[in-house]
Amino acid sequence: MSDSPLPHTPARTPRSASSAPAARSASARSSAPAxxxxxxxxxxxxxxxxxxxxTLPWREPDAGAWAVMVSEFMLQQTPVARVLPAYERWMQRWPKPADLAAEAPGEAVRAWDRLGYPRRALRLHAAAKAIVEEHGGVVPDDHAALLALPGVGTYTAAAIASFAYGQRHxxxxxxxxxxxxxxxxxxxxxxxxxxxxxxxxxxxxxxxxxxxxxxxxxxxxxxxxxxxxxxxxxxxxxxxxxxxxxxxAGSPPYDGPPRKGQTYEGTDRQVRGRLLAVLRAAQGPVPKSELDACWPEQIQRERALDGLVADGLVDPVANNSYRLPA
DNA sequence: CAGTCGTGGCA
DNA sequence: TTGCCAAGACT
Structure with a gap:
């Protein structure tokens, strides 16, 4: 019932046999293998x-929009096979947006496990809070409202509206x-x-x-x-x-510009990953000395830790210690 | 807009 | 072994 601008295509006209993509066939014979x-x-x-x-759990008929939303967040740049176990645990623990919203964001980061790009966990948590506060705890069905949620871009908004609510996007x-x-x-x-x-x-x-x-x-x-x-x-x-x-056309090989190879070894991302892995495994605050053991180069280590704090993935606490955000 | 942001499996 | 890739978002 909701109309939204972009990916939502122009309103369907009343339905006469006009430009509907069914009634054309003769026109397609002119040019050969176009x-x-x-x-x-x-x-x-x-x-x-x-x-x-x-058969995927978020595709079950009774899965619901929250299930679709959680799966879409997890599937952003992460393969299905690796998402499945984390998804099951997540939905078991937080079956509704309000369940997640009531938790500390650090618990979302911990439950994210090793799916990668843990900021997605933080954004999913923030989105759950926004859903509770602004949408009565129900995942909105409106594309614009979805797009306004943290971590929801053009693709994810369209995916939720389409997969969960059957809309045309x-x-x-x-x-x-x-x-x-x-x-x-x-x-x-x-x-x-x-x-x-x-x-x-x-x-x-x-x-x-x-x-x-x-x-x-x-x-x-x-x-x-x-x-x-x-x-x-x-x-x-x-x-x-x-x-x-x-x-x-004979399956011609790719001829465009070279794709950017993403190196990982030695990057800040690797260091961040190591630091966060330690904090996920710990129940409470971790002394900085323990984090220092993660990576030999101090400059990069500090930069990575500062970045995690700036992103809200890590909280500095007393006694020169750090923990997942409360 | 190009860069950044994790992690692991597979050809 | 190693490069490539996996349901992107955000700045």
Missing amino acids: APSASALHEPILDWYAENAR AVVDTNVRRVFARAITGSAQPTISPTAADLRLAISALPADESTAARWAIATMELGALICTARTPRCADCPIQSNCAWVL
């Missing part, structure tokens, strides 16, 4: 999803960008970072019907996750193999 019209992809991908979707993550890059654009990989063109393409490809659009969103993501993978796509098992612009 990019497939998106509507030609709807049926095969939706059918494929119906048969091949993974362009849900554009790295999987979807890759599927469209190959199937529609014909390139081996999507652009390095999301572009406005990605969003426009995803919006134009969205089925007109709301519930169909919601299934389409999760289906295209799943296709990217299981079949149209980054490294070795399983094109032989792909439902749109015969429609894919990239395959039809």
